[in-house]
Amino acid sequence: MDTLINYLEQAVAAGLKLARRPQFGFGPDPSGQDEAKEIVSDLLRQAMATGLPIERRTIDSSLLGGGNTADMVRHIVLHAPFVFKMDRNEKLAKEGAIMRDIRANAAMPARFREAWPVVYAIRETAPYAYLMEYFPEAEGWISLEDRLFPKGGAQTGPAEAVRLMHAVLDILFEGYDASIDHRMLPSIGKDYVERIRERLEAAEKVDAVFRSRKLYRGDAELTPWKQSLERIAGAKAQLDAIAAPFSTIVHGDPNPGNLMLRTSHSSVEVKLIDPKDWGRGDYLFDIAKITHFLDATGPIEKPAAGATLTLSRKAVDGGVLDYAFETPAVTSQLVAACLERVGQFAETHGDLHWRERYELAMAANILGLPATRFAHKINPRPDAAIALYGEGLTWLDRFCSRLK
Numbered sequence: 001m002d003t004l005i006n007y008l009e010q011a012v013a014a015g016l017k018l019a020r021r022p023q024f025g026f027g028p029d030p031s032g033q034d035e036a037k038e039i040v041s042d043l044l045r046q047a048m049a050t051g052l053p054i055e056r057r058t059i060d061s062s063l064l065g066g067g068n069t070a071d072m073v074r075h076i077v078l079h080a081p082f083v084f085k086m087d088r089n090e091k092l093a094k095e096g097a098i099m100r101d102i103r104a105n106a107a108m109p110a111r112f113r114e115a116w117p118v119v120y121a122i123r124e125t126a127p128y129a130y131l132m133e134y135f136p137e138a139e140g141w142i143s144l145e146d147r148l149f150p151k152g153g154a155q156t157g158p159a160e161a162v163r164l165m166h167a168v169l170d171i172l173f174e175g176y177d178a179s180i181d182h183r184m185l186p187s188i189g190k191d192y193v194e195r196i197r198e199r200l201e202a203a204e205k206v207d208a209v210f211r212s213r214k215l216y217r218g219d220a221e222l223t224p225w226k227q228s229l230e231r232i233a234g235a236k237a238q239l240d241a242i243a244a245p246f247s248t249i250v251h252g253d254p255n256p257g258n259l260m261l262r263t264s265h266s267s268v269e270v271k272l273i274d275p276k277d278w279g280r281g282d283y284l285f286d287i288a289k290i291t292h293f294l295d296a297t298g299p300i301e302k303p304a305a306g307a308t309l310t311l312s313r314k315a316v317d318g319g320v321l322d323y324a325f326e327t328p329a330v331t332s333q334l335v336a337a338c339l340e341r342v343g344q345f346a347e348t349h350g351d352l353h354w355r356e357r358y359e360l361a362m363a364a365n366i367l368g369l370p371a372t373r374f375a376h377k378i379n380p381r382p383d384a385a386i387a388l389y390g391e392g393l394t395w396l397d398r399f400c401s402r403l404k
Helices: 002-019 033-050 091-104 110-114 144-148 158-178 188-206 225-233 236-241 283-301 331-349 354-366 370-374 382-400
Strands: 060-063 072-077 081-087 119-123 128-133 215-217 220-222 259-263 268-272 310-314 320-324
Touching: 033 119, 033 128, 081 091, 091 110, 091 119, 091 128, 110 158, 144 158, 144 259, 144 283, 158 259, 158 268, 158 283, 158 331, 188 225, 188 236, 188 354, 188 370, 215 382, 220 382, 225 382, 283 331, 283 354, 283 382, 310 382, 320 382, 331 354, 354 382, 370 382
Parallel strands: 215 320
Antiparallel strands: 060 072, 072 081, 081 128, 119 128, 215 220, 259 268, 310 320
């Protein structure tokens, strides 16, 4: 136990030293040791009460990378593996609370609750932190992203890929179906339209290619995005008419990298990690998080062996953009499985305009990516960012073509 305490204190102190900023109200101790002791004491007290097993004395650790945005994300292995996350943003604590609360919600189906990780402890004051169950590859856990877009080796076969997709959809829609609320409605304006505006306003500050101007992709003209948003603003009644008629519990970011799977010949275990801190929202946003990755983000950023993203751009009458990428052969089957499940659910629950809203959801999801992809501090991907921008504008034009 002393070994664990000492180790965590050192890890937390290192994280505090990296992230320390006076404006965030972290303590005055420059080494972080005093604050580290306080944080570790708080987390371990909760973890022991929750039942975290800590019998093994040997401790192995490694920093986790990927899409994590927290100041520190470290994998720590004791008797049972767990993840330690710490950040100065309160959203981190809310994220942990969402997972804890859903797993403890007796009103939800058991299979859905068990798909969420155990959260052993949460620190709800700055710097925010939590300890969460970890799903190691050594025990068979591999994300859907790494199964469909592997870094090396053969891709998952079509039949198996479809089986995995249905296993994920079974879990998600079980949760949606059990949590419908017709009184607490999502905001299509905030969740979709304002998301597009905020993300593209950030993107145009990063590079001129994202400015709102006429853009061509081959023979197709892509509408300047500010013009599209003005058109949507002028069709408020139509926008309100296609809004979701209910809210459900949502994950918020179920992209394939956040869908952990462990498989056997007869079963697929699913774990839903790294949710947004929303709690409730439009289920269709969740589904678009999956399908935009299958259709665009995955093949653009992680092309299969032998496939590449090709892109060229030049400034002619606003701009000319040309890009091409290949999607895996199974993509259409996986997207069709998602949309078939949406159609069944929507028909059952009276969501008459899901098709229109889906196009806007795809635009909102894809157009949320270019700014961060283009200017990422560690792994900038400007070509991918520009191709995603073109895909997002295409979906936005498709939606706007429905407006009167």
